[in-house]
Amino acid sequence: MGKTLAEKIWADHVVSSKEGEPDLLYIDLHLIHEVTSPQAFDGLRLAGRPVRRPDLTIATEDHNVPTLNIDKPIADPVSKLQVDTLRKNCAEFGVRIHSLGDVEQGIVHVVGPQLGVTQPGMTIVCGDSHTSTHGAFGALAFGIGTSEVEHVLATQTLPLVRPKTMAINVTGKLRPGVTSKDIILAIIAKIGTGGGQGYVLEYRGEAIRALSMESRMTVCNMSIEAGARAGLIAPDETTFEYLKEKPHAPKGTNWDAAVAYWKTLQSDADAKFDKEITLNADELEPFVTWGTNPGQGLPLNAKVPNPADIADAEERGAAERALTYMGLTAGTALKDISVDTIFLGSCTNGRIEDLRSAADILKGKKISSKVRMLVVPGSARVRLQAEAEGLDKVFLDSGAEWRTAGCSMCLGMNPDQLAVGERAASTSNRNFEGRQGKGGRTHLVSPLVAAATALRGTLSSPADL
Amino acid sequence: MEKYLTHTGTVLPLRRSNVDTDQIIPAVYLKRVTKSGFEDGLFGAWRNDPEFVLNKPEYAGATVLVAGVDFGTGSSREHAVWALQNYGFKTVISSRFADIFRGNSQKAGLLTVVLPQEDVEDIWATVEADPKTQVTVDLENRNVRYGAKSVEFAIDDYTRWRLMEGLDDIGLTMKKIDEVSAFEAKRAEYKPKTLPVLS
Numbered sequence: 001m002g003k004t005l006a007e008k009i010w011a012d013h014v015v016s017s018k019e020g021e022p023d024l025l026y027i028d029l030h031l032i033h034e035v036t037s038p039q040a041f042d043g044l045r046l047a048g049r050p051v052r053r054p055d056l057t058i059a060t061e062d063h064n065v066p067t068l069n070i071d072k073p074i075a076d077p078v079s080k081l082q083v084d085t086l087r088k089n090c091a092e093f094g095v096r097i098h099s100l101g102d103v104e105q106g107i108v109h110v111v112g113p114q115l116g117v118t119q120p121g122m123t124i125v126c127g128d129s130h131t132s133t134h135g136a137f138g139a140l141a142f143g144i145g146t147s148e149v150e151h152v153l154a155t156q157t158l159p160l161v162r163p164k165t166m167a168i169n170v171t172g173k174l175r176p177g178v179t180s181k182d183i184i185l186a187i188i189a190k191i192g193t194g195g196g197q198g199y200v201l202e203y204r205g206e207a208i209r210a211l212s213m214e215s216r217m218t219v220c221n222m223s224i225e226a227g228a229r230a231g232l233i234a235p236d237e238t239t240f241e242y243l244k245e246k247p248h249a250p251k252g253t254n255w256d257a258a259v260a261y262w263k264t265l266q267s268d269a270d271a272k273f274d275k276e277i278t279l280n281a282d283e284l285e286p287f288v289t290w291g292t293n294p295g296q297g298l299p300l301n302a303k304v305p306n307p308a309d310i311a312d313a314e315e316r317g318a319a320e321r322a323l324t325y326m327g328l329t330a331g332t333a334l335k336d337i338s339v340d341t342i343f344l345g346s347c348t349n350g351r352i353e354d355l356r357s358a359a360d361i362l363k364g365k366k367i368s369s370k371v372r373m374l375v376v377p378g379s380a381r382v383r384l385q386a387e388a389e390g391l392d393k394v395f396l397d398s399g400a401e402w403r404t405a406g407c408s409m410c411l412g413m414n415p416d417q418l419a420v421g422e423r424a425a426s427t428s429n430r431n432f433e434g435r436q437g438k439g440g441r442t443h444l445v446s447p448l449v450a451a452a453t454a455l456r457g458t459l460s461s462p463a464d465l
Numbered sequence: 466m467e468k469y470l471t472h473t474g475t476v477l478p479l480r481r482s483n484v485d486t487d488q489i490i491p492a493v494y495l496k497r498v499t500k501s502g503f504e505d506g507l508f509g510a511w512r513n514d515p516e517f518v519l520n521k522p523e524y525a526g527a528t529v530l531v532a533g534v535d536f537g538t539g540s541s542r543e544h545a546v547w548a549l550q551n552y553g554f555k556t557v558i559s560s561r562f563a564d565i566f567r568g569n570s571q572k573a574g575l576l577t578v579v580l581p582q583e584d585v586e587d588i589w590a591t592v593e594a595d596p597k598t599q600v601t602v603d604l605e606n607r608n609v610r611y612g613a614k615s616v617e618f619a620i621d622d623y624t625r626w627r628l629m630e631g632l633d634d635i636g637l638t639m640k641k642i643d644e645v646s647a648f649e650a651k652r653a654e655y656k657p658k659t660l661p662v663l664s
């Protein structure tokens with residue numbers, strides 16, 4: 001019987017395997033940031049262990065960093081300590097780091113692909129659950145905890161139990177105004193936040209093949225929101241084309257050897273997935289979440305659901321709590337919901353194409369006087385590219401703020417936060433209670449919906465303009 | 466890591482599903498560079514509410530957390546596990562855990578036990594009727610006992626052995642480090658390296 005893509009990559013990385021034990025898997029790339037690494041480096045120090053492969057390790061500063069005045073020292077002393085600790089650890093253990101102010105600094109999942117260190121067929125880990133982003137290249141990429149970070153630093157391997165595989169077939173063609181963010185929000189609404197648990201998801205089908213690399217990253221990024229540790233897409237010409245000129249892409253004969261291998265990275269025709277689901281892209285509309293988990297989403301044309309209509313008691317209770325927290329009334333049209341904050345950024349939608357698509361809508365227009373809009377590029381490089389294209393001017397002229405790279409308002413860890421009761425349309429990935437600041441309310445949307453909402457002040461799609 | 470054989474204590478009944486790691490330990494508490502002191506941030510956003518179950522005096526000192534389905538979803542922060550441990554919890558019971566949270570807890574020695582939802586409900590009901598109910602989580606015999614009841618749970622042999630011996634994974638892998646070196650010797654030339662710096 002044939003193998004799925006995930007099974008092939010897994011098999012290529014097994015260092016040792018024994019009945020009744022997890023497989024020991026080799027890790028090709030380890031990405032590091034300031035939040036989940038200090039205790040891991042400390043563990044190495046205590047045990048007197050070096051980093052086994054500094055040449056397969058790279059660090060950046062993202063979660064804690066301010067997105068204004070980055071030439072000044074970080075104001076929050078605790079954030080500063082964490083960033084300083086990362087710098088010290090990297091210096092001591094010989095790990096490459098891209099610090100604030102460096103042209104390669106940015107959100108860890110934006111930096112890997114843009115440097116070209118993310119490639120098909122690799123195993124990639126990071127102490128961050130959105131490591132699944134890198135699966136867009138046909139890599140097996142997943143988030144790990146701090147104990148595992150220490151394990152990878154020390155041994156470049158991880159003991160892991162082989163996950164099951166799920167095929168997600170997205171057939172048909174997206175309509176204008178509908179994006180890969182809507183695909184993934186619709187998938188999560190369909191299978192639920194626990195639906196992918198224990199599986200690696202493989203996104204397939206015509207609608208996925210048609211996506212750019214950056215749009216594919218948006219889909220894979222949110223695999224974790226469906227409960228899956230990893231999600232991937234088989235590499236193809238789009239992937240090779242994207243990688244070709246990247247700094248760390250293979251060169252010369254190495255490129256040919258790599259592409260020959262990458263072309264084998266497809267699920268075999270007779271491979272069997274443990275589960276398969278199908279979604280039709282023809283029918284998709286722009287999606288938005290109304291609740292406090294990413295599975296609580298609906299097409300923008302729908303109304304806030306009535307918990308009384310939900311049969312499952314657990315889900316009904318969760319919906320009731322969500323509406324209370326979100327300050328919403330059942331039956332309200334989603335498009336009548338006013339927001340006061342727009343966040344365009346994050347590792348889900350902070351890449352150049354995301355900024356371009358939002359700028360296209362904002363060009364020559366003013367955002368509503370009732371909203372503030374933060375535009376935060378995913379990396380310093382994305383920021384430079386956007387400025388070279390004049391996008392910064394479009395955003396500033398429309399009344400939005402143009403910031404420097406970082407996780408920013410995706411999570412309430414740096415100065416960019418929602419205040420109690422504030423409501424955001426956000427292109428990030430989590431709408432948990434307090435995720436964007438204590439008491440803040442989050443509606444997850446695509447960059448197009450974010451831009452349209454900024455203009456009208458209420459949740460809107462570009463078609464409403 | 467502390468060995469886990471069997472543990473007896475009282476229960477905190479957390480009747481909520483989908484408790485994500487942002488709820489277990491909000492991001493603002495993640496700025497520390499140690500593994501201790503996270504107890505003050507545990508369920509940070511809910512702690513102000515006097516009605517929140519963790520604030521109820523009858524459940525003070527509980528060491529077994531029994532939660533709704535899909536506990537630990539969201540971010541990979543192991544701080545969520547440390548916060549629970551720092552607060553004094555030894556075991557979490559739920560009908561389903563998020564994968565990364567479960568992995569993290571098993572690395573750090575916090576036992577996560579999966580029981581069918583109806584058993585979770587029964588424990589909740591029992592404990593709410595009598596908060597002093599002692600619950601024993603017996604890893605050796607793979608069961609949870611309270612009152613006259615005993616419910617079996619499944620856990621793979623390898624994880625059980627590791628937890629019972631209190632073994633840390635790195636030490637175990639170090640014994641296979643020659644195999645790692647042999648694997649590395651065969652890795653393809655074209656695989657990327659982060660050093661030297663090219664950009």
Ligand code: SF4
Nearest residue numbers: 130346347407410411
């Ligand atoms: S942008 Fe958000 S989801 Fe992505 S790494 Fe940063 S905090 Fe995590």
